[in-house]
Amino acid sequence: MVAGEHIGRTAVVTGAARGIGLAVARRLAALGAHVVLVDRDEAALAAAAESLSGARVSTLALDVGDEAAVARAIGGLDSVHMLVNSAGIAGPTVPVTEYPLADFEAVMRVNLTGTFLFCKHAAPKMAAAGWGRIVNIASLAGKEGTPNAPIYSASKAAVIGLTKALGKELAGTGVLANAVAPAALDTDMVKNMSDAHVEIMLNKSPLRRLGSADECAAMVQWLCSGECSFSTGAVFDLSGGRATY
DSSP states (O other): OOTTTTTTOEEEEETTTSHHHHHHHHHHHHTTOEEEEEESOHHHHHHHHHHTTTSOEEEEEOOTTOHHHHHHHHHTSSOOOEEEEOOOOOOOOOOGGGOOHHHHHHHHIIIIIHHHHHHHHHHHHHHHHTOEEEEEEOOTHHHHOOTTOHHHHHHHHHHHHHHHHHHHHHTTTTEEEEEEEEOOBSSHHHHTSOHHHHHHHHHTOTTOSOBOHHHHHHHHHHHTSTTOOSOOSOEEEEOTTOOOO
16 A cells, blocks of 8 residues: 555545444545544544544534435535445344344345445546545345345345446446455444354354454455556455355
């Protein structure tokens, strides 16, 4: 990576109050970017911004599934050079036959609709400028399907499909769109899962451990860089050896 590579550039990171989003924000800020932290948890957002003191940071508290709010947020920025869609929720750990419709809609609203809306409104600004990087955080669950996490799996599979389509649509504009598909990471989302569910995921991993948010952020950092120039519409696994295709 080039020190100061992102000076003068703006990065929008959703789900930035904690976990992967905050780890990504920290790395992009260290490279000189103006990082716009997006999250619906105002208190956690303020704490995240405080933890990045000394960097050029601003915050936006909003519901990523609200198109009017997303349009206002993106429209209020002079430019967007990087977009990292990290906002996500797991939903309940139950089988399809017991999954409440309200939870289905909530998971889809954050994981898929939110990702779609930020891509929809940010991509034209990037294309007009002739340069941009979009990174959507998917999941290995979206490739394999995780038992008792059916809607999380479905939402992340949809994010992968969206990213592949978007990468092809934006080809030639200078804007690249890629996805990262992590296995279980040591984040609040996983900490809130049952021990039994986490154990199932660990048993699938040849490395027999959880990944870290910073390991994921390192991959995102590269995907947001000028060094990433021939990858678009792609899915990059971060699986501890678990991925099989």
